[in-house]
Amino acid sequence: MSLKLGDVTLIPPGAEAAMFAPLSLTVAPGETVCIMGPSGVGKSSLIAHIGGHLARGFRCFGSVTLNGVDLLALPAEKRGVGVLFQDAQLFAHLSVGDNLAFGLRAGLRGRVPRQRAVAQALEQAGLAGFEARDQATLSGGQRMRVALMRALLAEPRAMLIDEAFARLDSGLRAEIRGFVLEHIGARKIPALMVSHDEQDALAADRVLQLRP
Numbered sequence: 001m002s003l004k005l006g007d008v009t010l011i012p013p014g015a016e017a018a019m020f021a022p023l024s025l026t027v028a029p030g031e032t033v034c035i036m037g038p039s040g041v042g043k044s045s046l047i048a049h050i051g052g053h054l055a056r057g058f059r060c061f062g063s064v065t066l067n068g069v070d071l072l073a074l075p076a077e078k079r080g081v082g083v084l085f086q087d088a089q090l091f092a093h094l095s096v097g098d099n100l101a102f103g104l105r106a107g108l109r110g111r112v113p114r115q116r117a118v119a120q121a122l123e124q125a126g127l128a129g130f131e132a133r134d135q136a137t138l139s140g141g142q143r144m145r146v147a148l149m150r151a152l153l154a155e156p157r158a159m160l161i162d163e164a165f166a167r168l169d170s171g172l173r174a175e176i177r178g179f180v181l182e183h184i185g186a187r188k189i190p191a192l193m194v195s196h197d198e199q200d201a202l203a204a205d206r207v208l209q210l211r212p
């Protein structure tokens, strides 16, 4: 699976000019490209455009394809793109196990396959036995690991990471970044990672600097 951007540019609502020059990029299977650039240049908007959650009113140009499929023609839930935000955005009313199960594809929704998939994901996240825990009782790093596992259980064909490690302290940050990139790389998923952090950039395969 390759994620391909062709001459992508965006104009925010009410603005006259595009935020960044037309951007063409191919992210190979298992490759992580770090997107950097000054505040307001459009990094989060670019991620939202690809993920299908960009606010209304933007004018969008260029193409976004995933293994040749036109993503822009599909609603967000059909794009097969996983997203990790700064906040893990776990569902407050669901247990850790139910948060994970939310991502499961239809074929795994029977009780036994579901329990097995959730238990395996928790094991991989170093959180074995956490099924019934209230998500509010988790640490920041644990929450991010659950968020990644929930995204991966949906079997995404591409991952978008928007400042997902920014709120973690530096030691934990390196650990969680390593965890996330290792799992994405092992599954050969192409990933775009927005960050202001040099250590994130060093951990990526390539860095793309957006300029206004």
Ligand SMILES: Nc1ncnc2c1ncn2[C@@H]1O[C@H](COP(=O)(O)OP(=O)(O)OP(=O)(O)O)[C@@H](O)[C@H]1O
Pocket (backbone or CB within 6 Å): 012, 013, 019, 037, 038, 039, 040, 041, 042, 043, 044, 045, 046, 055, 056
């Ligand atoms: N819903 C919206 N309506 C109007 N303008 C918007 C909207 N969302 C974003 N913008 C504008 O688009 C521009 C890019 O915002 P965006 O959040 O993508 O930047 P960024 O590069 O991710 O910045 P940061 O590093 O500060 O997070 C900004 O000028 C912002 O004001």
